[in-house]
Every structure is written in structure tokens, then in C-alpha cells.
Amino acid sequence: MTILVLAEHDNKSVRKATLNTVAAAQKIGGGIHVLVAGHDCAAAAKAAAQIAGVAKVLHADAPQLDDEIAENVAALIVSLAKGYTHILAPATSNGKNVLPRAAALLDCQQISDIVSIEGPDTFVRPIYAGNALATVKSSDPIRVITVRTTGFDAVAAAGGSAAVETIAAPADSGLSKFVGREVARSERPELTSARAVVSGGRGMGSGENFKILEPLADRLKAAMGASRAAVDAGFVPNDWQVGQTGKIVAPELYVAVGISGAIQHLAGMKDSRVIVAINKDEEAPIFQVADYGIVGDLFQIVPTLVEELKEQELKK
Amino acid sequence: MKVLVAVKRVVDFNVKVRVKADGSGVETANVKMSMNPFDEIALEEAVRLKEAGAASEIVAVSCGVAACQETLRTALAIGADRAILVQTDAELQPLAVAKLLKSIALKEAPRLVIMGKQAIDDDSNQTGQMLAALLGWSQATFASKVKMDKDSAEVTREVDGGLDTISVRLPAVVTTDLRLNEPRYVTLPNIMKAKKKPFETLTPEALGVDVKPRLATLKVVEPAKRKAGIKVADARALVDKLRNEAKVI
Ligand SMILES: Cc1cc2nc3c(=O)[nH]c(=O)nc-3n(C[C@H](O)[C@H](O)[C@H](O)COP(=O)(O)OP(=O)(O)OC[C@H]3O[C@@H](n4cnc5c(N)ncnc54)[C@H](O)[C@@H]3O)c2cc1C
Numbered sequence: 291m292t293i294l295v296l297a298e299h300d301n302k303s304v305r306k307a308t309l310n311t312v313a314a315a316q317k318i319g320g321g322i323h324v325l326v327a328g329h330d331c332a333a334a335a336k337a338a339a340q341i342a343g344v345a346k347v348l349h350a351d352a353p354q355l356d357d358e359i360a361e362n363v364a365a366l367i368v369s370l371a372k373g374y375t376h377i378l379a380p381a382t383s384n385g386k387n388v389l390p391r392a393a394a395l396l397d398c399q400q401i402s403d404i405v406s407i408e409g410p411d412t413f414v415r416p417i418y419a420g421n422a423l424a425t426v427k428s429s430d431p432i433r434v435i436t437v438r439t440t441g442f443d444a445v446a447a448a449g450g451s452a453a454v455e456t457i458a459a460p461a462d463s464g465l466s467k468f469v470g471r472e473v474a475r476s477e478r479p480e481l482t483s484a485r486a487v488v489s490g491g492r493g494m495g496s497g498e499n500f501k502i503l504e505p506l507a508d509r510l511k512a513a514m515g516a517s518r519a520a521v522d523a524g525f526v527p528n529d530w531q532v533g534q535t536g537k538i539v540a541p542e543l544y545v546a547v548g549i550s551g552a553i554q555h556l557a558g559m560k561d562s563r564v565i566v567a568i569n570k571d572e573e574a575p576i577f578q579v580a581d582y583g584i585v586g587d588l589f590q591i592v593p594t595l596v597e598e599l600k601e602q603e604l605k606k
Numbered sequence: 607m608k609v610l611v612a613v614k615r616v617v618d619f620n621v622k623v624r625v626k627a628d629g630s631g632v633e634t635a636n637v638k639m640s641m642n643p644f645d646e647i648a649l650e651e652a653v654r655l656k657e658a659g660a661a662s663e664i665v666a667v668s669c670g671v672a673a674c675q676e677t678l679r680t681a682l683a684i685g686a687d688r689a690i691l692v693q694t695d696a697e698l699q700p701l702a703v704a705k706l707l708k709s710i711a712l713k714e715a716p717r718l719v720i721m722g723k724q725a726i727d728d729d730s731n732q733t734g735q736m737l738a739a740l741l742g743w744s745q746a747t748f749a750s751k752v753k754m755d756k757d758s759a760e761v762t763r764e765v766d767g768g769l770d771t772i773s774v775r776l777p778a779v780v781t782t783d784l785r786l787n788e789p790r791y792v793t794l795p796n797i798m799k800a801k802k803k804p805f806e807t808l809t810p811e812a813l814g815v816d817v818k819p820r821l822a823t824l825k826v827v828e829p830a831k832r833k834a835g836i837k838v839a840d841a842r843a844l845v846d847k848l849r850n851e852a853k854v855i
């Protein structure tokens with residue numbers, strides 16, 4: 291068995307989601323090759339070669355592989371597929387975009403968002419917003435899989451010494467062109483890999499009011515997230531959305547502020563180790579999953595919480 | 607320009623689904639069913655394109671059991687011009703749906719297919735990408751803005767790092783994200799009018815598509831329940847718990 295893992299990277303370095311996906315590949319067992327497809331991505335390929343447990347890195351470098359253009363990356367994966375029993379990608383927006391395209395071209399039914407592995411052809415995945423877990427067995431010759439990163443502890447980013455093989459990329463399909471990117475720049479840790487997350491909901495009332503969460507996030511070294519309602523209302527950018535159809539997070543600490551706890555939101559955060567909820571409605575469903583809840587006005591509680599954290603720090 | 611919209615009948619998003627006692631699946635008998643919310647957004651986008659003069663005809667397609675008729679009637683009431691039901695009692699997985707939609711697309715020759723990014727029952731997020739692959743068409747997933755041109759569309763996509771904009775050559779498959787639009791409500795007069803709109807029923811066999819599932823579901827279980835914790839009086843008590851009990855700060 292040999293497994294191909296599609297690396298998530300920014301041409302310079304590999305993202306943590308790659309490490310979780312390699313961990314899933316290790317659970318399946320067999321040789322692991324990592325595909326780094328991009329443009330001017332030699333540094334990312336070199337970083338991938340350091341990942342623990344990786345036997346080989348395939349480095350495909352071409353302008354048409356840049357910017358996550360699905361048509362070209364899927365064609366590349368298909369051109370490599372016959373050497374592999376499994377093809378894995380993290381269930382990131384890029385993995386979700388490109389992998390089903392490759393799967394269809396290989397006439398394989400993709401298995402989305404696996405959270406555990408029962409055998410080389412049998413996997414567990416959440417359905418219905420995580421209200422049920424299905425164990426499915428694939429009858430396809432190649433198992434094409436996206437991996438929910440929170441389901442697998444990352445392997446070490448260093449310690450490996452894989453060979454890097456340069457491979458050719460198929461020609462540009464000419465179907466899609468990259469036009470531009472609006473990146474949300476932030477000094478904070480990345481939402482899906484942060485140790486702590488502070489999320490705000492409709493109860494925040496406005497984008498301006500989200501500022502009161504910043505000192506809290508600073509103290510906790512947290513990433514910031516949001517409910518769909520807060521994103522829809524334009525309070526915060528779309529990439530902050532946590533939930534069934536947003537990002538899946540499982541930090542050590544998740545603080546939900548002014549979030550009711552709709553099933554679609556819980557789907558994205560209920561595997562966090564410790565959940566804190568601040569909500570003025572004591573009946574809010576978020577309290578059913580929270581380890582610690584405070585019932586009250588967030589505009590009063592959040593600032594005192596920040597003060598308390600400061601005080602505790604001084605005591606230390 | 608003809609637009610094809612794929613609509614799936616799913617358990618309504620407000621229903622708290624229950625796993626069947628025998629572990630074979632989730633309870634869907636006597637449960638409220640609705641159009642997949644992302645497909646409502648897809649249909650709304652098609653209707654807006656038509657209202658703006660960019661689309662000439664909207665064809666709604668659904669694959670599944672006879673009751674998908676209801677979903678298609680809703681689609682007609684929202685503004686689709688015609689409906690096609692690919693009727694089967696077989697379990698349909700995304701690859702099979704993509705193959706069915708491909709055969710419809712080849713017959714109908716739309717310039718644009720709009721569908722949801724994700725069905726909220728199976729949570730697969732695959733079918734649109736697969737359809738684009740099988741047709742050899744361009745794809746623009748997770749769309750929050752679509753601007754039509756003569757031979758291309760400019761689509762803004764919701765991605766992990768923010769927003770990407772790409773230009774795709776037509777014909778193309780677009781999948782919708784939540785911020786693309788706010789779907790309108792169905793009105794009674796439109797429900798009446800929908801009854802007179804053309805409705806065609808086909809089968810996978812007639813389309814020559816093998817829909818045999820590739821994934822066998824061995825069991826379905828409820829996830830481990832999180833137990834509710836405690837309420838604390840104030841911020842000081844919370845910090846104390848986080849430090850000394852949960853040891854997370
Ligand atoms: C197809 C589909 C996909 C979806 N995907 C997602 C998803 O991925 N993620 C997601 O989050 N949602 C998702 N949703 C939406 C979800 O159903 C809920 O509508 C949403 O999560 C509600 O957000 P909220 O909790 O911020 O708002 P609300 O439900 O309105 O809750 C606001 C809360 O704030 C509290 N509050 C108000 N003022 C204060 C105050 N001053 N102090 C303290 N508390 C206060 C209120 O008591 C209330 O509990 C999806 C829905 C659909 C249909």
C-alpha cells in the first residue's frame with residue numbers, strides 16, 4: 291500500500307493540516323508520499339521532506355498549479371494516481387475543491403471528512419452536522435479521502451528526511467483563471483490550529499463591538515471565530531465562521547460569546563476540550579455543551595473577565 | 607442562456623435527527639423534509655440571473671424518490687421554468703448523482719449549472735466538483751458572488767484564508783456558499799402557477815447510468831454526548847475554574 295497525501299501549503303511552508311493528514315495516512319499504514327503542487331514552491335517541498343514518516347516528496351512546480359486552481363491540480367493528481375492505493379487531502383477549502391474532481395475522473399466515490407480509520411477500506415465520518423457517525427466501507431480500487439484535521443493529532447513537522455522528486459505538471463487546462471485574493475491578515479494564530487478560540491455571535495450586536503473580544507483573545511493567545519449569524523450580518527469576515535458549513539475547530543479552550551448554540555454551530559466546535567459560554571439567556575442550547583457557563587450580559591462580563599485574567603497574571 | 611439547477615430533498619435543517627436503534631441509518635420517516643438550503647440559494651441565484659436578463663430558462667433537476675416531486679414543485683414556485691425528476695429508490699451517492707446530472711447536462715446543454723456546495727444530510731461537498739470533472743467543464747465552488755459575462759463568469763469564492771476571485775470559462779459549474787444571496791419566500795400564487803409548468807420524469811436506466819453505491823454503510827451511531835457542565839457566578843469564578851480545575855490557562 292502506498293498513500294499519496296496532497297500537501298496544504300503556501301509555496302514557502304507546509305500548513306499544519308498537512309501534518310494531520312499524514313497522521314491519518316500513518317493510521318492506514320504503508321508508504322507515504324506527499325505531493326507539493328504549486329508555483330515557486332521548492333521551499334514548501336523541502337519543508338514537506340522534513341515531516342516525520344514521509345518516504346518521498348513529489349514536487350510539481352508550474353505557474354498553472356498556483357492559486358489552488360482545481361482543474362489543473364486534479365489533472366496532476368489523476369496523472370499520478372495509478373501508483374497509489376489511497377489519495378488523501380485535508381478537508382480544507384482547497385482539499386474540498388480539488389479532491390472530488392480528481393475522484394470523479396478516477397471513477398471513485400470520495401469519502402469526505404473522515405474522523406477515524408477502521409481499516410484500509412473502512413472509515414468513520416460524521417453526517418447530519420455531526421449528529422451521527424457513519425462507518426463506511428469503500429469498494430473502489432483507489433480510496434480518495436478528505437481528512438478532518440481535528441480527528442488526527444499532527445505528526446512532527448521535523449525529523450524526516452524524504453527524497454524530493456521533481457515531477458512534471460500537465461499543461462494548463464485553460465478553464466479557470468485566478469483573478470485575485472482578499473486575504474484576511476491577522477497577527478493571531480490560525481483558527482483551525484489555535485490552542486484557544488474566542489468566538490462571537492449575533493449577540494455581539496455589531497462588528498465594532500467585536501473589539502471587546504480582542505483583549506480577551508490577546509490574553510488567551512486565541513484565534514477569533516464567529517457564528518454564521520455574525521458573518522451574515524457583516525460583523526466579521528466569512529473565514530471566521532465556525533460550524534457545519536464553516537470551519538471545524540477543536541482547541542483546548544473555546545469561548546462562545548453571544549452564541550445560542552444552534553446545531554450547525556455545535557457541529558464545528560463540540561470536540562473542543564473545554565467549552566466556555568457567555569450568554570444572557572440561561573436556556574440557550576450552548577449551555578448544554580459548555581463545561582463552564584456564565585449567564586449574563588456579555589458587555590459586562592467580557593471586560594471583567596479580561597481584568598480577572600490580568601490580575602491572575604500579575605499574581606503569577 | 608440556459609441554467610440548470612440541482613436541488614436535493616433533505617431532512618429540514620431545523621430537525622434534530624435521531625439515529626435508528628438498529629444502527630442502519632438515521633430516522634427519516636415522519637420527519638420534515640425540505641429543499642437543501644444551499645440549493646435554495648442556487649435557485650435564487652438562477653432566478654436573479656433571469657430577472658437581470660442574463661438567463662433565459664431555468665431547469666431544476668432532482669434525483670431520488672418520488673417525493674422529490676415536492677422539492678421540484680417548490681423550485682418551480684420559486685422561479686424555475688421546467689423540472690426534471692430522475693426517479694429511483696436506489697441509494698444515491700455523489701458520484702452517481704454527478705453521472706445522472708452529467709447525462710441531463712449533455713441533453714439540455716446549459717451554459718451554467720448552479721448547485722449547493724454541500725447537502726446538509728450527507729455533508730459530502732462533492733457533487734458539483736464531480737459533475738464539472740465528468741463534463742470537462744470549469745468549476746467555481748463556494749461562491750459568494752457571481753458576475754456573468756458572455757463567455758465567462760467571474761466568481762468570488764469563500765476560502766479558508768478569505769476570498770478568492772476566479773474567472774471561469776463557460777459552460778461552468780458553480781456551487782453556492784451561504785453569502786451568495788438571501789433566497790425569497792415562495793408565494794401562494796406562484797405555487798398555483800407552478801402546477802402548470804412542464805414536469806418530466808426520467809430514470810437512471812433510461813439515462814443509461816449505473817448508480818450502484820461504492821460505499822457500503824456498515825453502521826451509523828450517535829456520537830459520544832458531551833455532558834453539560836456547570837454555571838459559574840462570575841468572571842472571577844470562571845478564571846478560577848479554568849486555572850485550577852480545567853487547567854487550561
Ligand atoms: C445550511 C445552513 C448552514 C449553517 N451553517 C452554520 C455554520 O457553519 N455555523 C454557524 O454558526 N451557523 C450555521 N448555520 C446557522 C445556525 O442555524 C444559526 O442560525 C446560527 O448559528 C445562529 O448564530 P448565533 O448563535 O450567533 O445567533 P442567535 O441564534 O441569534 O443567538 C444569539 C445569542 O446571543 C445571546 N445574546 C444576545 N445579546 C446578548 C448579550 N448582550 N449578552 C449575552 N448574550 C447575548 C442571545 O441570548 C442568543 O442566545 C447554518 C444554517 C443553515 C440553514
Ligand SMILES: Nc1ncnc2c1ncn2[C@@H]1O[C@H](COP(=O)(O)O)[C@@H](O)[C@H]1O
Pocket residue numbers: 612613614615642644645667668669670698700703720721722723724725726728729730731732733734
Ligand atoms: N439527489 C440529488 N438530486 C439533486 N441534486 C443533488 C442530489 N445530491 C446532491 N445534489 C446537488 O449537489 C450538491 C452537493 O451535494 P453533496 O455533494 O452531496 O454534498 C447539493 O447541494 C445539490 O445541489
